[in-house]
Amino acid sequence: MAGKDKYKNGRGPARHTRDDWIRTALDTLICEGVGNVKIMVLSARLNTARSGFYWHFDSRADLLDRLLEHWRATNTRAITDSAARPADTICASIVNVATSWTGEGGFDTRLDFAIRDWARRSASVRAALDASDNERVGALTQMFQRHGFDDKEAQVRGRILYYTQIGHDALDQKEDLETRRSRTWHYLYCLSGQEPAQQDVDRLDAARMP
Incomplete structure (x- = not known):
């Protein structure tokens, strides 16, 4: 058997897809840092020859570029898309954004850090990180503007919302469910300046369930 077919059931490059390499690289990046995202390390974890890497990527730098693209397409897009979703009130919009950070919302906190x-x-x-942060804050600013906040206030509230969530994740707060629920109404009120509807409180509580 010649060509690629000879690797079908062995350790050759055809055994793993491009996505396999990217997933393994992402796991390594998250758990061990970029310094350990190396071709030799990844090939060992995939139990395949290093030559297989070059079927999918030109170089390690090419792989690292793909990791950045994945991060932008998941984390940054999760925020910008949720901020753009239609909502009747600013509190409902904030809940849209908040749920993108939780559960199955698409935002990967560990990858972001x-x-x-x-x-x-x-x-x-x-x-790239600075550009992404600016894009995220810009989307949140526009969200507040659509709900009638003037430009300056929208800019500040967008930043407060973003920095609050990033800071909360960085501190790795361990709130029990009862404490978390007791603060939901006040979080929404303080972030928006408006009294939230009970349905918004309930929706955010549901999204933040462990």
Whole structure:
């Protein structure tokens, strides 16, 4: 058997897809940092020859670029898309955004902090992170503007909402469910300046269930 077919059931490159390499690289990035995202490490974890890597990527730098693309397409998009969703009130919009950070909302907190750690070591990643943060805050600013807030207030409230969530994740708060629920109404009120409807409180509570 010649060509790619000879690897069908062995350790060859055809045994694993591009997504397999990316998933393994993402897991390594999150758990061990970018310094351990190496071709030799990944091939060992996939139990395949290093040559298989080059069927899918030009170089390690190419793989790292794909990881950044994945992060932008998941984490940044989760926030920008949720901020753009139609809602009758600003509180409902805030709940849309908040649910993107929780459960199955699409935002991967561990990946976000892995990228932030990587950015401390790479100027290009730092630039990508800054651009992403600006895009996220811009989407939140526009969300407040659509609900009638003037430009300056919308800019500040967008930043408060974003920085509050990032800070909450960084501190890794361990609130029990009862405490969390007791604060939901007040969180929405303080972030929006408006009294939230009970349906918004209930929807956010449901999204934050463990």
